[in-house]
Amino acid sequence: MSLGSLKMPGCVYTGAGALDQIPVILQENQVKKIALFADKGVSDAGLLAVPISNIEKSGVPYTLLNDLPPEPTYVQAQKLVDQCKEIHADFIVAVGGGSVLDTAKLASVLMTDAYDVKALLDNPKLAEKFCKTLMIPTTSGTGSEATPNAIVAVPEKELKVGIVNERMIADYVILDAAMVKSMPRGIAAATGIDALAHAVECYTSNKANSFSDLFALEALKRILSSIEKACDDREALAEKESMQIASFYAGVAITSSGTTAVHALSYPLGGKYHIAHGVSNAILLAPVMRFNEPACRQRLAQAYDYCFGADPQLDTAAKSAAMIGRIEEIVRHLDIPADLKQFGVTMDDLEPLVEAGMGVTRLLNNNMRPVTAQDARDIYRQVL
Ligand SMILES: NC(=O)c1ccc[n+]([C@@H]2O[C@H](COP(=O)([O-])OP(=O)(O)OC[C@H]3O[C@@H](n4cnc5c(N)ncnc54)[C@H](O)[C@@H]3O)[C@@H](O)[C@H]2O)c1
Ligand SMILES: [Zn+2]
Known part of the structure; x- marks a missing residue:
């Protein structure tokens, strides 16, 4: 049997009303500004309504970043990360499938000018955590909400490449079946x-x-x-x-x-x-x-x-x-x-x-x- 280690997100909520934990999480972290990651498919499916209403209950301002195609290239992921840097958020909430969650995980370690997504492709060890994250998956799924991986497409190599660093593991996860109920x-x-x-x-x-x-x-x-x-x-x-x-x-x-x-x-x-x-x-x-x-x-x-x-x-x-x-x-x-x-x-x-x-x-x-x-x-x- 191989050597084993177990790394998990800091806290995982599941079951009825799990999304109602959002204000509690924001309060316990004294969050001042949220970057809310999603994509158009998730927005159009109406999946942001309950998370946003819970964010609003907490009174913490947020900016929605949802200009992300499915399975982004590292350049497309970097574009969203750059938008996130501009808003000076101190907490990331990500609502989506693996594409959104992976990009949000990258953003959590990229609130710096010292390195970018491309640099992490070459050396994932560079990643330092800058922002805590809450992952709310809407597919079942990549399991990205549990992993230290972020996968991006690298067109010049015609490959998908995994960036792996345990600092990208989510701090909070909410598994609420309401988010996957109407998945096509x-x-x-x-x-x-x-x-x-x-x-x-x-x-x-x-x-x-x-x-x-x-x-x-x-x-x-x-x-x-x-x-x-x-x-x-x-x-x-x-x-x-x-x-x-x-x-x-x-x-x-x-x-x-x-x-x-x-x-x-x-x-x-x-x-x-x-x-x-x-x-x-x-x-x-x-x-x-x-x-x-x-x-x-x-x-x-x-x-x-x-x-x-x-x-x-x-x-x-x-x-x-x-x-x-x-x-x-x-x-x-x-x-x-x-x-x-x-x-x-x-x-x-x-x-x-x-x-x-x-x-x-x-x-x-x-x-x-x-x-x-x-x-x-x-x-x-x-x-x-
Ligand atoms: N980080 C990891 O550990 C890990 C593991 C496996 C795969 N991945 C990566 O995750 C990405 C794929 O993620 P995915 O398979 O979750 O799909 P996705 O995030 O690419 O989403 C696919 C489409 O479904 C839409 N969608 C998502 N949830 C929906 C819902 N509930 N209702 C309606 N539409 C919905 C999205 O808007 C998108 O258009 C790939 O880039 C893959 O390489 C990451
Ligand atoms: Zn997979």
Whole structure:
């Protein structure tokens, strides 16, 4: 078992009325000026009304910063950070999916002229915390509210790149199901499979340890039993709540363990073809887990026992196969594209994809089965 460490946000609120904690949090930090991070999708979905009314109750002035595209480049993230610097906020509230939360996390360590997002790409250790943060996720999800990671696109490398520094871990998190209740099915499906990938990858990572196992397994159990209903049924509040908790747990698992080859091979698909993070992971999840299976059989069988109960009729190989079968069933059910054709990716793109994917060594090193360039080529070929 690997060495484990557990780093968590300072305080996490969940359950009915969790958003009402906003004034309490602002008061206990004696906040004078808030930078409220969001994006147009979040604003248009009406998701800012309750957070803003709670901010107004506290009487603390705020400035809304929501000019952010989904999955921003580091230049687009820097633009929002610069706007944040101008307003001299002493506290950041972020309401959104991973794109908003990651940008807000970057801003919390960038209220300085000493370095910028580009410098953090080269040396994430530079990050010093300047502003406390409250993260309110609206997707379930990236788990960004739990992690020390911020992911930005780097167009010149045609990659998504993760900036990792524990100073970016949120000080406060509010998990309120009201924020994910009306998420459109396509977004719920893609972001839900991202959380599923986090849980499976963290449990089958070389860095898996007792702490990450606890969170990854519980996330996996919740997701396997609730993802379809949470996406299909607008009224399925219990399942949506469970997905929200699961995506947070999977984020904690990332912090303690790490994702593996699914995320590594997915990064070029986001960076070059702008395929949404959850969608590219969904396309790669089953093919990579089939590749990983011989090295992860025991772990997948243990996960099966945890999620479905021990079944003496099934041996290790059968349980492991059943776990991968269940993942494939979920991806099919949620109508996520099964391959890359509709995104304009062709065989001509294969070699650049292999080269870029093999460059994501930070995550490939976590994969229990070593991945060669030929293996990456074979995996991409299956989805072209
Ligand atoms: N920091 C981490 O640990 C981590 C982990 C995984 C992924 N990520 C990153 O997070 C980003 C993706 O985040 P995401 O998958 O949450 O999507 P997103 O934040 O990019 O949002 C996708 C779209 O959904 C809209 N949206 C969000 N919540 C909504 C809601 N409740 N109702 C209606 N519309 C809503 C947004 O406005 C946006 O248009 C990527 O950049 C990815 O690389 C970060
Ligand atoms: Zn992810």
